[in-house]
Amino acid sequence: MKTEITFIALILVLISCVKKDEVKSFPYESFVFSYAGLHHNNSIKFTKTDTVYLQKRFPSPVEIFYAILKKEDKNELNKYLSQFDFEKFDTVYVQDNLQDGESYLLNISKKDENKMIYIYGHNAPKKLYNFIDSLGSFKAKLKFIPVKRYVDFGNLKSILPPPPPPPEIDTLIYKSNIYSK
Template identity: 50%
Template sequence: MKRQFIFFSVLFLFLSCTKKEKIDTFPFDEFVFASEALHSVFCIKFTKSDTVYYHRIFPEPVENSYAVINLEEKGELNKLLRETNFEKFDTVYANHVIEDAQTYLINISNLGKRKSIYLYAGEAPKELDRFIKSLGEIKGKLHFIPTNKKVDFGDLKSILPAPPPPMPVKKVN
């Protein structure tokens, strides 16, 4: 009986010491990426959960959808976010001489702090360009399912097209 107890104790010790796969937690409370181009406007929201939200604004119809990110994709995303030091970047990179160029907006929320990075007309630092390309590859792997759920994507004013001017009012004599 004593030998069995020692055997199982040693076996338990070895089994509990095996290498466990480390899964990094999501580094932000929320991470929203938005893109506006001539033929499309969308935003995508990542949170600490395994659900990713997508909001297509243009072309019509406006649509909300979601995808469940698998463990491999989540690890890839977490690594990408941890390797990019967003604090070192300015809040605006824009070339206002060019019109109708690609626009990106990154909104980060963590522990009550918010940071936005606005990118317009290819003025992003190379590190942010690589980040955006990698994020696009992750987005391309996701399979989005339409939903009626309302999702808060935060402040998108800087990327949304301006509303049309009001219609002229005719004076009645």
């Protein structure tokens, strides 16, 4: 009987001493990852909640989706983002003489601070491209559902295409017969 009680007590002590995985909280107010190329223009927004938003802007129409993270996926994401040091990177990496290349925008909001990293081409550090690839793999695991609601993805000016130029008004006026008699 004493050996059974000793054995049970030993097991309880060992179980209580096992180090449990530390659950990290989401390190930012929001984190938006945008990416664009010839055939796509999308943004993914991660927040403190378990909801992830996706906005597809191209090809048209603009659509917004959401996905709910499983607890283990949320913990994995929080841990990964907590370990990644965005501060050691520049804000712009642009490859000269490149047209129609891939572009990425990382927008990190923390309290009253905002850090943006814009990448166009292949001049950024490999660690950033590995991070971007891991976000793509993470996105692929999620099941997105359409939602009809406004979601603020922040400043996307550098990732959105410029508006088309206005029509040449002078040419239109001179070619019309309105002013001639």
